[in-house]
Amino acid sequence: MDYEIFDLGDLVLQGGATIRNCQLAYKTFGTLNAAKDNVIVYPTWYSGQHDANEWLIGAGMALDPATQFIIIPNMIGNGLSSSPSNTPEPYNGPRFPNVTPYDNVRAQHRLITEKFGIERIRLVTGWSMGALQTFHWGALYPDMVERIAPFCGSAKCSRHNFVFLEGVKAALTADAGFAGGWYKSKPETGLRAMARVYAGWGFSQAFYRQELDLKTLGYSSLEDFLVAFWEGFFLPKDANNLLTMLWTWQHGDISANEMYHGDFHKALGAITAKAYVMPGATDLYFPVADSEIEVAHMPNAQLIPVPSVWGHFAGGPGTNPVDVAFIDGKLKELLAS
Amino acid sequence: MDYEIFDLGDLVLQGGATIRNCQLAYKTFGTLNAAKDNVIVYPTWYSGQHDANEWLIGAGMALDPATQFIIIPNMIGNGLSSSPSNTPEPYNGPRFPNVTPYDNVRAQHRLITEKFGIERIRLVTGWSMGALQTFHWGALYPDMVERIAPFCGSAKCSRHNFVFLEGVKAALTADAGFAGGWYKSKPETGLRAMARVYAGWGFSQAFYRQELDLKTLGYSSLEDFLVAFWEGFFLPKDANNLLTMLWTWQHGDISANEMYHGDFHKALGAITAKAYVMPGATDLYFPVADSEIEVAHMPNAQLIPVPSVWGHFAGGPGTNPVDVAFIDGKLKELLAS
Numbered sequence: 001m002d003y004e005i006f007d008l009g010d011l012v013l014q015g016g017a018t019i020r021n022c023q024l025a026y027k028t029f030g031t032l033n034a035a036k037d038n039v040i041v042y043p044t045w046y047s048g049q050h051d052a053n054e055w056l057i058g059a060g061m062a063l064d065p066a067t068q069f070i071i072i073p074n075m076i077g078n079g080l081s082s083s084p085s086n087t088p089e090p091y092n093g094p095r096f097p098n099v100t101p102y103d104n105v106r107a108q109h110r111l112i113t114e115k116f117g118i119e120r121i122r123l124v125t126g127w128s129m130g131a132l133q134t135f136h137w138g139a140l141y142p143d144m145v146e147r148i149a150p151f152c153g154s155a156k157c158s159r160h161n162f163v164f165l166e167g168v169k170a171a172l173t174a175d176a177g178f179a180g181g182w183y184k185s186k187p188e189t190g191l192r193a194m195a196r197v198y199a200g201w202g203f204s205q206a207f208y209r210q211e212l213d214l215k216t217l218g219y220s221s222l223e224d225f226l227v228a229f230w231e232g233f234f235l236p237k238d239a240n241n242l243l244t245m246l247w248t249w250q251h252g253d254i255s256a257n258e259m260y261h262g263d264f265h266k267a268l269g270a271i272t273a274k275a276y277v278m279p280g281a282t283d284l285y286f287p288v289a290d291s292e293i294e295v296a297h298m299p300n301a302q303l304i305p306v307p308s309v310w311g312h313f314a315g316g317p318g319t320n321p322v323d324v325a326f327i328d329g330k331l332k333e334l335l336a337s
Numbered sequence: 338m339d340y341e342i343f344d345l346g347d348l349v350l351q352g353g354a355t356i357r358n359c360q361l362a363y364k365t366f367g368t369l370n371a372a373k374d375n376v377i378v379y380p381t382w383y384s385g386q387h388d389a390n391e392w393l394i395g396a397g398m399a400l401d402p403a404t405q406f407i408i409i410p411n412m413i414g415n416g417l418s419s420s421p422s423n424t425p426e427p428y429n430g431p432r433f434p435n436v437t438p439y440d441n442v443r444a445q446h447r448l449i450t451e452k453f454g455i456e457r458i459r460l461v462t463g464w465s466m467g468a469l470q471t472f473h474w475g476a477l478y479p480d481m482v483e484r485i486a487p488f489c490g491s492a493k494c495s496r497h498n499f500v501f502l503e504g505v506k507a508a509l510t511a512d513a514g515f516a517g518g519w520y521k522s523k524p525e526t527g528l529r530a531m532a533r534v535y536a537g538w539g540f541s542q543a544f545y546r547q548e549l550d551l552k553t554l555g556y557s558s559l560e561d562f563l564v565a566f567w568e569g570f571f572l573p574k575d576a577n578n579l580l581t582m583l584w585t586w587q588h589g590d591i592s593a594n595e596m597y598h599g600d601f602h603k604a605l606g607a608i609t610a611k612a613y614v615m616p617g618a619t620d621l622y623f624p625v626a627d628s629e630i631e632v633a634h635m636p637n638a639q640l641i642p643v644p645s646v647w648g649h650f651a652g653g654p655g656t657n658p659v660d661v662a663f664i665d666g667k668l669k670e671l672l673a674s
Contacts (some may be wrong), residue, residue, distance in 0.1 A: 157558055160537060162546035166563060167534035174530035193511040197504035197534050200497060207623045208497035222496055227505060260546045284621065303490040 017097030025080035030065035055318025062331030077244035084240035094181025152315030204282035204311035275301035281312035354434030362417035367402035392655025399668030414581035421577035431518025489652030539617035541648035617651035
C-alpha cells in the first residue's frame with residue numbers, strides 16, 4: 001500500500017457516536033524540513049482517495065515535493081480511512097455513524113500535531129469537499145493556518161447543494177438491491193442511477209453544448225460518456241461509503257460547532273489566513289455567488305473564479321489541463337505572498 | 338369533464354408506429370370570431386394537463402377569452418390525450434410508442450384546421466415543453482403562425498438538458514417496483530426519487546439561497562418543500578406517461594423532420610413569425626445562452642429573459658405572480674405589434 005495509517009484511537013464524534021480504533025489514512029509527499037514550516041495540507045474530495053489528489057502535485061508545480069511537505073489526509077468514509085466498508089461490527093455498513101467535516105478536520109489536526117509535531121501550516125487547499133475541509137481548517141485553527149485556497153467548494157453546504165445531494169441519494173437508494181445498506185452484492189442499478197443524476201450537475205451546460213465530452217475527453221458519444229465516465233466512476237465505490245460522505249457534505253458548516261454556535265458570518269470572519277477562494281465560473285453546485293458571500297465576510301480573502309466552462313470539474317481531478325495550470329498558478333502566487 | 342376530444346383516427350408517427358384511434362384532448366376559451374383571426378394556441382408542458390395552463394388566461398390578461406379564442410391541446414402522453422395510461426392493448430403501458438414534438442404539433446395542426454377551419458394563428462405560446470411545441474409551430478407552419486412566444490424552453494433539447502433527463506429517468510426506473518413499466522401498483526419509491534432529483538433543477542440556486550420555498554411559497558422547512566411540493570407533484574402521475582413525455586422532450590428538435598433534415602439553423606431561419614423568446618434568467622435547464630443562439634438564427638426574434646430567481650419556474654405554472662405579470666405584459670406587447 002502506498003499510504004500510512006494514523007491510529008486515532010476512539011474517535012468521539014460531534015453526533016455522539018464513537019468510532020473505536022479509528023484509522024486515518026494519509027499520504028505524504030516531500031520532506032518535512034527542520035523548521036517544520038513547509039507544510040501543505042490537501043484534503044480529499046467526495047469519494048476520492050489520496051491518489052485522486054495527485055494531479056496537483058509535481059516537480060515545478062506549486063505543490064512541489066522538492067520543497068514542500070504535502071500531507072493528503074483521506075476523508076473518513078472514503079474507503080481508506082475508517083469507513084462503512086472497512087469497519088468491523090457493530091459499526092459496519094449502514095450503522096457507520098454520521099461524521100461531520102468538523103470531525104474530519106479535528107482528526108486531521110491530531111495527525112498533523114501528534115504525529116508530526118507541526119505548529120504552522122503554509123497552505124491548506126482542496127477541491128470540492130476538500131475545499132469544505134479547507135474552510136474548516138481556516139475557521140477552526142486560525143492561529144495555525146497561514147493560507148487557504150479552497151477551490152470549487154464552500155464553507156457551508158448551501159440549501160440548493162443540499163437538494164442536489166438529496167436527488168443523488170434518492171436515486172441510489174431507490175434500488176431495492178440497496179436494501180437499507182445491507183446489500184450482499186453491489187446495488188448496481190442504484191449506483192448507475194446516481195451516476196446519471198450526477199452527470200448533469202458535474203459539468204456545465206456550456207461544456208455539454210461545446211461537446212467537450214467528445215472533442216476533448218474523447219468519448220465516442222454522449223451515452224458513452226454517461227456509461228464509461230460516469231457509471232464507471234461510481235460503480236467501483238461502496239454505496240454506504242458514498243452515503244457517509246454525502247451526509248458529511250450535506251452537513252458541512254464551519255460554524256456548526258462549539259466555537260461558533262452556528263454563527264456562519266462570525267466563523268468566516270475568524271478565517272484570518274490569506275485566502276484565495278476559487279469557485280468554478282460555471283460550477284452548478286458551488287456557484288460563484290456563494291463564494292462572493294463568503295469572501296465578503298472573510299478579512300483577508302480574494303475571490304478568484306476559475307474561468308472555465310468545465311463546471312465543477314474546473315477544479316479537478318486534473319481533468320482539464322488549462323484549469324490545472326490556472327489553479328497551480330494561483331497557488332504559486334499565494335505561496336509566494 | 339371540462340375538455341373536448343378530437344379523434345385523430347390512426348396516427349402514424351415519425352418513428353413508424355401507429356396510435357390507432359388516437360385521441361387529442363383539448364380545451365378552448367373564448368369564441369372563434371367570424372374572421373377566424375383571434376386564435377391563440379397554447380400547448381401544455383411536461384406532465385401538465387390543460388388545467389395547469391390556465392394561470393395565464395383571464396380577463397384583462399393577454400390571453401383574454403373575451404377577445405381571443407384560446408386552444409390548449411394536451412400533449413400526447415399526458416394522461417388526457419392518448420397515453421400509456423389510457424390506451425387499450427396492445428399499445429398500452431410501456432408499449433406505448435415514442436412520440437416526437439413533431440408528431441404532437443402535426444396532430445394539433447389537424448385539430449386547428451380540420452375541426453375549426455383555422456388558417457391563421459395570431460400567437461402560439463407555451464412554457465417549457467409548451468415552448469418546445471411553440472418553436473415547432475413556428476418552424477413547421479411559418480405561413481400560418483404570425484407570432485410565437487416560447488418561454489423557458491428551447492427549439493431543440495440541448496445535450497445538457499438530455500443528460501438532466503437521463504438522471505430523472507434513471508431515478509424513476511431504479512425502483513424495482515417500476516418493473517419495466519408493467520407495475521401493478523404505483524412505483525412510489527421511483528416517483529419520489531424522481532421528484533427529489535427534479536427539485537434541484539426546477540428552481541435556481543438563488544431561489545433556495547433566498548429561502549423562497551419558505552418565505553414566499555410558505556412551506557415549513559426544506560424537507561417539507563421536497564415532500565409536499567415535489568413528491569406531491571409527481572406521485573399522482575403515471576410513470577409510463579412521464580416516461581413517454583420525457584422521451585418526447587429528449588427528442589425535441591424542430592429540424593428533425595423531412596422539412597429540415599436535421600439542419601437546425603435552417604429550421605430556426607424558417608421561423609418568420611415575430612418571436613419573443615423568453616428564457617428564465619436563472620433557468621438551469623434552458624439557460625439564456627441557448628436562447629441567444631436560437632434568436633441569432635431567427636429572422637424576426639427578440640431575446641427577452643424573464644428577470645427572475647425562480648429558475649425554470651419563472652415561466653410557470655403561475656407560481657410567482659411577479660413573473661406571471663412580466664410574461665403577460667410581454668404577450669400583450671407582442672399581440673399589439
